[in-house]
Structure formats: C-alpha cells, structure tokens
Amino acid sequence: MSRPLIQIDDEIREMTDQEFAEYESLTANTQPLPGATDE
C-alpha cells in the first residue's frame, strides 16, 4: 500500500519513513471537527 503524498511547494511525492511516522502521530492527535460528516 502506498503512503500518503506530501507536497512541499510544487514538489509532490510519497512521504519518507520519518515523514510518515510524524504524519501519523500528528493525525492521531487531532480532534474531530464538530458537525463534519467525518472529522
């Protein structure tokens, strides 16, 4: 399974191991958005 894409200015690519770990940590920590159908 491919990893999420990260965009830095005009460059877009798959996240590195470190970026993916950081992204997972960040998203695990975010709060649900009230009223949104997902979060």
Added chain:
Amino acid sequence: MTYPSFSVGETLRSADMNAVGMWLIKTQTISNGAASVTVTGAFSSDYDNYLITVSGGSTNGGDYGINMRLGSTTGGYYYTGTYLTYGNAASWIGAANDSSWGAVGIASTNNCMARVSVHSPFTTKNTFYSADYTYNNPGGGRANMAGYLADNNSYTAFTLFLNASSFAGGTIRVYGMRN
C-alpha cells in the same frame, strides 16, 4: 489617484504604493492527492502579520478539518474554537500544548475554506492566530478558532494537513499586511 484602481502607464508614487495595505506574497496550487502541503518562504521580516486563505478544491472523500503547524514544530500549540450549526446547535473544541492547530479551516467534498490571520510568525516571540470558516454539509455550520504557539522561534514556512483522506486541488494564498 483612486484606490485600488490604477491606470495603464500611471506613475506609481511611493506615497501611493506605500499605502497599499496587503500584498500577495505567494500562491500555491494544491496538487491532487496531497495529504500534507508545506508552503515555504511565506513569512519574513517584511511583515509582522499575515492572512492565509485556502479556497476551491475539495477532498478525495470525506469532510475534514484543515490542521496547521509552523515550520517543523510539533508541540506547544494552544487553540480553542466554537461551532454553531445551521440548526443552532453549539459545540466547541480546544487543546493545550497540542501537536498542531486543529481545524483552522475545512476541506470537504464540496469545497475547501480557510481564512487564517497569523500574527508575528517570523518575529522571535509567540505566534498568534485566529480563523473562521463555514461548511455546507448537512451537519455543517460555522466555526471561529483562535490560539497561539508557545515558543519564540522564527518561522518562514507552514504546513496544512488533513486528519485523513487528501486534498483534491485547491489554492493556498499568503498575503502580508503592511506594518
């Protein structure tokens, strides 16, 4: 001279140009499929205060808050926000010493919207922000958010990311407010 219209060939006097209150610093198109978008070169000594907007585009499935962080900092974010649905139901979210500012905007299957006012990200003191937006899904409404980053670092870049899914286009614009 009548603001903000200028005629072709008109002399741009410094007194007039120095009265322009907001300048477009950078426009960044969001690529389809990006879960995280970093904008570099956004903040500098030229301005103390900034306006960041996200418009157009959508998500590749689902409605999510757009979260924001500065530079590579993943701690010290404080924020609070209130929500009022179109049915008049109120709720709120907030966090102390979080890993990002949560839900500074909304990315939905219909549209993306963020309007974030950022204060002193480049200067070596705490960075403050406020944001407001609305969303039009069945459970939607409007949100008002505000908070700060409890460090004195100087930042030139920021990152917007979703809790899940990814962006399907959209445009980020960064404006500097004249000091």
